[in-house]
Amino acid sequence: MERILLKNIDNPESHRLKEYERVGGYSSLRKVLEQMSPQDVIEEVKTSGLRGRGGAGFPTGMKWEFASRDPKFPKYLICNADEGEPGTFKDRPILERNPHLLIEGMVISAYALKAEIGYIYLRGEYPYAKTVLEEAIREAYEAGYLGDNILGRGVRFHLSVHQGAGAYICGEETALIESIEGKRGQPRIKPPFPVNVGAWGMPTVVNNVETLANVPYIVEIGGEEYKKIGSPECPGPKLYSVSCCVKRPGVYELPMGTTLREIIYEHAGGIRDGRQLKAVIPGGISTPVLTPDRIDCPMDFVSLPKYGSMLGSGAVMVLDDSVCMVKVTWRAMRFFEHESCGKCTPCREGTGWLRNILERLEGGMGRPGDIELLQDVAKSIQGKTFCPLGDGAASVVLSFVRNFPEEFEFHIKEKRCMVGEG
DSSP, rough: OOSSSTTTSTTTTSSSSSHHHHTTTTTTHHHHHHHHHHHHHHHHHHTTTTTTTTTTTHHHHHHHHHHHOOOOOOEEEEEEEESSTTOSSSHHHHHHHHHHHHHHHHHHHHHHHHHOEEEEEEEEEEEEHHHHHHHHHHHHHTTSSSSSGGGSOOBBBEEEEEOSSOOOOGHHHHHHHHHHHTTTTOOOOSSSSSTTTTTTGGGGEEHHHHHHHHHHHHHOOOOOTTSSSTTTTEESSSEEEEEEEEOOOOEEEEEEBBBHHHHHIIIOOOOGGGOOEEEEEEESSTSSOOGGGGTTTOOTTTGGGGGGGOOTTTEEEEETTSSSSSHHHHHHHHHHHOOOOSSSHHHHHHHHHHHHHHOOOOOTOOOHHHHHHHHHHHHHHHHHHSSHHHHHHHHHHHHHHHHHHHHHHHHHHHSSTTTTTO
């Protein structure tokens, strides 16, 4: 498949407006403003079957329609560029090498929503991306792609970058909105949903970088043609971040539904150092781990749950037979405990309990009953928190214990790791 989202990024000038225009950039925006109504754009996106690429996989056109039907104004469009999920780095090439694709996607989306104000909520650890984005936004204003009268068509849209401060929780859309409003980044209870009561109480659409970057291509080729890419229920291109124990880690743009086996062995070059595959985390650390017998699963939002996991952000973390599964679980729990915002008691207290038990196991001080205790605490967190952070932490523990019980038992009985680590 030819590159769509990562088109031309090998060119050192790909982030410049002139280079983006040279390869056809902003032609979709011109087409929209000259030929399409806001509702036409929404219908095209609905026809395309585009699903949100941030993790939830919610139909993008449906989300837009909910917000567009709300009579309240102003409406806001927010790009979620707070790429904080461990193992995820798929949005970074767009932000740093193809920023005008994102800007064009946002202007088209704002036109469809009748939103006049937009924000790119950027991960605090991406300072270079901030520099690139702000320069690209400046270029877009000067060229008439942003402002009060875009391309002389009477359309108004203003865009700015809002940089986060390194909080993982702000990747959750309501915590992100709280942060933009100047409050502590903590999730809100839903409903009401942001499409009706979002930023400053107004209708707000929050879409991921990759989601918005798909919009110009959908406009260019039409929703029906776009549906022919990838799997029928989850069409379009997908960016997969592949890391850990592979020969060629990186970001791969492939049709949605490409199998995990193909991603690992054909595109990422297979397992490094001649070792054997032991486990794969398919969608970022929050998604349940898979064993090698399940890697023929199509990597899309519909298929992966049938194999016991989720697509999440599409961050493929490949673990070989030298890796201790108890250590991975412990490290994951250190992360979740640190990043819990503390609003929900089960998450705030439970992640600490899980980390403490796993630390004991990893340190050779495990006790009989610890495995059952891990499962009990994890199940006490599931479904009892405002946002998915608690569920993610619980699912990590439950899936690793379920798939690798012998390693946890070995740590308790032998007071050491069965793969020679720890």
